Amino acid sequence: MYTQIKALLICTFITTFSFGQMSESVDEITITPVEHASLILETKYKRIFVDPVGHEEIFNTHGTPDIVLLTDIHGDHMNAETLNALHLSKSIIIAPKAVAEALPENLQSKIQIVNNDEKVEVSGVKIEAIPMYNLREEAKSFHTKGRGNGYVLKLANKKIYISGDTEDIPEMRNLHNIDIAFVCMNLPYTMTIDSAADAVLDFKPGIVYPYHFRGKNGKSDVKKFSSMVTEENEDIDVRILNWYPEK
Structure with missing residues (x-):
């Protein structure tokens, strides 16, 4: 009961619907899961698309983003066809060098x-x-250090961490004062729920959303991840959104 009351004091929790997707608001920030690694962050004044892939109708319903964040070169994070279908007339695309070099010339500016x-x-x-x-040795070729980016944003006075494709690396564990975290967990490409939970318990975000949890053999058990985290630290608020809507 204490944890529930504390969570209500920390943030306002509101759900809305966007093209069948459930959005929720944390104070001034509205979070819309699109699918897998793709999401939208919005405030009254700013709009950020993260790894937009497919679902152009959802993104375009939200309008022109101020910022598009791209994390990696893989097709579930970067898709030139999707980017070209979006309203990007006033947008800046933030990307690491490897991603920038993989995008077509018309997007380079x-x-x-x-x-x-x-x-x-x-x-x-x-x-x-x-x-x-x-x-892990057997997975190092999937995501080499230096090629892709996770991101920490300061938006509406909240620090937001977006993990991208990663394991429980020291750079994640050493994060501080993260209000909202999006943490991946899928095998064989990223990490197990055990590793993800252990890392989250290390850096202690206020709210954590498991995302990017569909792997080679189906979806990770995010409910188990939630239990693993909250049983050790009930002050971490694990929230599970619909990242894989029925088509």
């Missing part, structure tokens, strides 16, 4: 390259690129 450990401010939003990579 919109790209600002930001690599691991670099910090920028774009449209009033502070952005830090966090490394994302695999640790």
